Amino acid sequence: MRDEIREKIQKNSKATYQEIFGKLLVSISIIIILLIVSAIFGFIFSKGIATFTENNAQVKDFFTGTNWNPSMNEKGHPQVGALPMILGSFGVTLLAAIFVTPFAIGTALYITELASKKMKKILQIVIELLVGIPSVVYGFIGLNVVVPFIRENFGGTGYGILAGAVVLFVMILPTVTSLTVDSLKAVPKHYRSASLALGATPWQTMFHVTLKAATSGILTAIVFGMARAFGEALAVQMVIGNASLMPTSLLNPASTLTSVLTMGIGNTVMGTVGNNALWSLALVLLAMSLIFNLIVRLIGRKDIK
Amino acid sequence: MEYNLKDKYILQLNEKEKALETRDLNIFYGEKQALFDGNLQFERYKITSLIGASGSGKSTFLRSLNRMNEGVADVKGSILYRGIDINSPKINVYEMRKYIGMVFQRPNPFSKSIYENITFALKENGIKDKEKLAEIVETSLKQAALWDEVKDDLNKSALALSGGQQQRLCIARAIAMKPDILLLDEPASALDPISTAKIEETLLELKEKYTLIIVTHNMQQASRISDYTVFFHLGNVIEYNKTKNIFTNPKIKLTEDYISGNFG
Numbered sequence: 001m002r003d004e005i006r007e008k009i010q011k012n013s014k015a016t017y018q019e020i021f022g023k024l025l026v027s028i029s030i031i032i033i034l035l036i037v038s039a040i041f042g043f044i045f046s047k048g049i050a051t052f053t054e055n056n057a058q059v060k061d062f063f064t065g066t067n068w069n070p071s072m073n074e075k076g077h078p079q080v081g082a083l084p085m086i087l088g089s090f091g092v093t094l095l096a097a098i099f100v101t102p103f104a105i106g107t108a109l110y111i112t113e114l115a116s117k118k119m120k121k122i123l124q125i126v127i128e129l130l131v132g133i134p135s136v137v138y139g140f141i142g143l144n145v146v147v148p149f150i151r152e153n154f155g156g157t158g159y160g161i162l163a164g165a166v167v168l169f170v171m172i173l174p175t176v177t178s179l180t181v182d183s184l185k186a187v188p189k190h191y192r193s194a195s196l197a198l199g200a201t202p203w204q205t206m207f208h209v210t211l212k213a214a215t216s217g218i219l220t221a222i223v224f225g226m227a228r229a230f231g232e233a234l235a236v237q238m239v240i241g242n243a244s245l246m247p248t249s250l251l252n253p254a255s256t257l258t259s260v261l262t263m264g265i266g267n268t269v270m271g272t273v274g275n276n277a278l279w280s281l282a283l284v285l286l287a288m289s290l291i292f293n294l295i296v297r298l299i300g301r302k303d304i305k
Numbered sequence: 306m307e308y309n310l311k312d313k314y315i316l317q318l319n320e321k322e323k324a325l326e327t328r329d330l331n332i333f334y335g336e337k338q339a340l341f342d343g344n345l346q347f348e349r350y351k352i353t354s355l356i357g358a359s360g361s362g363k364s365t366f367l368r369s370l371n372r373m374n375e376g377v378a379d380v381k382g383s384i385l386y387r388g389i390d391i392n393s394p395k396i397n398v399y400e401m402r403k404y405i406g407m408v409f410q411r412p413n414p415f416s417k418s419i420y421e422n423i424t425f426a427l428k429e430n431g432i433k434d435k436e437k438l439a440e441i442v443e444t445s446l447k448q449a450a451l452w453d454e455v456k457d458d459l460n461k462s463a464l465a466l467s468g469g470q471q472q473r474l475c476i477a478r479a480i481a482m483k484p485d486i487l488l489l490d491e492p493a494s495a496l497d498p499i500s501t502a503k504i505e506e507t508l509l510e511l512k513e514k515y516t517l518i519i520v521t522h523n524m525q526q527a528s529r530i531s532d533y534t535v536f537f538h539l540g541n542v543i544e545y546n547k548t549k550n551i552f553t554n555p556k557i558k559l560t561e562d563y564i565s566g567n568f569g
Contacts (some may be wrong), residue, residue: 006387007487008400015399 041286048283051080060278068244068260070277078275082257084246088161089256091247092228092236093166097222100176104225105211105218108180109171112169113206126152130174139238142167147239156251157242164256167235169191172225179224183217219299227292231285233258255283310538314556315344315545323385324349324486324516325370325405330382330392332365332374332540339365340540341380347475347486347533352508352517353407354527354548356477357537358563363520366537367488370518371405372398386486403430406484410491412471414478419455422474423481424533430482441481449477450507469500473507480515489519493526505530524564526554536560 051057051070057080064079072079111123116156121167146166151158187210233256241253242263261281268274312470323346330343340362347353353362369380372392383390391401414422423442424432432438442459444453451473455466463474472492479487489508501535508517508530521527527534527548536559544551544560555561562568 005404006389009387009391009397009404010389010395011397011400013397013400016397019399 008286018253023036028291044279044282044286046177047279048286049280051078051273051280053150055273055276057273057277057280068277070274071272072236078273078277080273080280082281082284084244084253085257085260085281087247088164088240088254089230089258089288090165091161091250091254092168092240092256095161095224096151096168096172096229097226099165099169100225101222103169103173104176104180104221107177108184109206109211111177111181113202113210127174127178130170131178135171135232135235136238138167138171139235141170142239150251154251155251156249157241158251160249160251161238161240161247162250163239164236164254165250168229168232168283171232172229175228176221176225179221180214180218181215183221186217187213192235220296223292223299224295227289230288230292231258237262242257250286257285261285307401308538308559310541310543310559312559314559315542316346316533316547318346318348322348325425325518327366327370328383328385330366330369330380330384331337332362333379333381334371334377337538340369340480343382345388345535345542345545347460347516347518349516350512350514352512352519352530353533353535354531355520355535355537356522356527356563358568359522360539361537361539363535364490367490367518367520368485370488373407383428383547387491395489399458403482404485405488406479406482406486407488407490408472408475408479408492411495412468412475414466414471414474416462418460419466419474420459421462423478426478426482445477445481446474447512448480448507449473450503450510452476465515467500469503472496472500472504476504476507476511480493480511484515486516486518489517491520491522494522501526524552536563538563 052059052062055078056076057078061077062080062082063086064083065079066083067074067079067081068084069079070212073200107123115123143162146163147158149158150156150160150163155161191209191213192205195209196202200209236256237259240255240259242255242259243253244255244260245252247254261278264274264278268278325347327343327345330340331338331341332340335555343366355367357363365374368374369378369392370384374380375398375542380392382392384392385545386401386405389396391405415425417425420442423445424438427438427441432441434564443452446455450471454470455461455474463471466474472495476487476489476492493504496504505526508519511517512532519531531548534546534551535542536544536551536557538559544555544557546556550556552561552564
């Protein structure tokens with residue numbers, strides 16, 4: 001009997017092989033994912049820099065130039081000034097983030113702190129529904145409601161950064177709200193009890209204790225929303241006006257990186273300057289989504305300290 | 306008051322009595338050393354208590370004994386079980402843990418029925434015979450003194466049990482594997498006095514068949530149930546002796562001060 005156990009402990013068993021097999025399975029899936037991701041990066045990167053290496057465009061022109069007309073040459077360099085699109089993308093994203101923050105926090109506070117159980121369920125369903133609406137539908141509503149509303153009340157054609165930001169605000173609201181709800185829910189109940197037991201009102205508790213404890217989670221939610229807004233193409237393209245001009249006002253037609261990409265990618269031939277220039281825009285988009293990711297990571301890390 | 310951590314008294318056992326032995330066990334969390342030269346021998350079919358303040362290394366030591374610290378801490382030295390070093394990388398850890406079981410501080414039943422909580426590990430080990438499973442469930446629940454309270458609703462969720470019952474279920478779950486040695490990490494510290502008393506009764510019955518090593522914060526508990534007691538301080542084993550000797554006639558000043566509450 002004694003020796004039997006002793007031998008068992010020293011020998012590999014079925015469990016050992018199961019373990020090796022499991023590890024192998026997991027490693028294979030992670031390797032495939034890594035390959036796919038690096039292939040996407042490599043592809044976009046190599047295509048994206050072709051504008052500068054093969055077509056002789058200048059990096060400085062790309063980021064500071066305001067003329068976007070890749071097929072035209074100017075002193076031997078194609079005109080690939082992407083500044084209007086870069087500004088357009090940042091414009092709609094930041095504006096949408098500014099709109100969304102108070103609404104998302106307000107809604108989330110209502111859901112987590114004030115609503116009855118029944119109300120909570122209803123709101124949860126409403127938010128989930130909003131997430132599921134396809135972006136073309138948002139674009140349509142933007143086209144038929146937001147654009148005329150802006151035209152009549154603020155002037156201009158109605159197409160422009162403001163319209164884009166309003167549509168994006170509605171689009172990212174559910175994402176930001178539900179992530180904010182999660183981070184508020186993660187604040188331990190005893191924080192609230194501690195504050196209430198010191199005589200603070202629910203309002204004071206909400207603002208100075210609960211929100212404070214959830215700050216990094218809420219920031220993460222907003223950055224996620226911004227990343228989504230930055231990458232959204234269809235709905236924005238429908239309401240922004242699509243003019244590759246420097247945005248001088250929120251009401252003038254403008255364009256974003258994504259809108260130029262979706263409009264142009266079907267109308268250019270692979271390998272031409274026009275096509276390569278679009279890949280350069282895609283590279284900027286990719287870099288931005290990396291930066292958004294990095295910001296989320298940094299916020300998360302600060303939380304631990 | 307200054308104590309010399311080199312002042313030690315470590316009891317030595319006969320070769321025949323040993324169920325488990327550690328030799329020069331040093332445990333590191335990264336750069337920080339949590340245990341210095343742990344040399345201890347545990348007697349078969351006895352209860353040994355590990356006592357000491359928080360951060361004294363007793364839990365770290367206990368968790369190393371069935372290599373639950375793997376990937377968390379770096380454990381150097383040897384742990385001898387049945388004449389072999391189970392701290393060696395060649396050891397089949399999964400097999401070894403069947404013979405050296407562990408019960409944790411917080412009751413951690415799976416969110417399954419009471420019955421399935423106990424049969425989980427058995428089924429994973431290839432025991433499929435329903436009658437045999439039912440028999441093991443009954444005997445281990447009886448040994449953990451839980452049978453009379455739950456025999457009519459074995460299919461109820463384990464999470465519906467009280468904290469004390471959950472902890473006894475965890476003990477039953479561990480002994481269903483018929484281990485040689487059972488490690489318990491403050492098994493009663495999250496429980497009320499009545500549940501604690503029941504757990505202690507259970508442990509005293511279990512020592513007829515198992516070797517028990519228990520970490521406890523509660524010195525009365527150590528003196529009530531254990532045959533041997535080890536006192537840890539700042540990662541050092543200061544004194545190891547029969548429980549009655551440690552509590553009535555400690556050999557080291559530090560132990561005496563800790564036990565009488567004149568610490569620091």
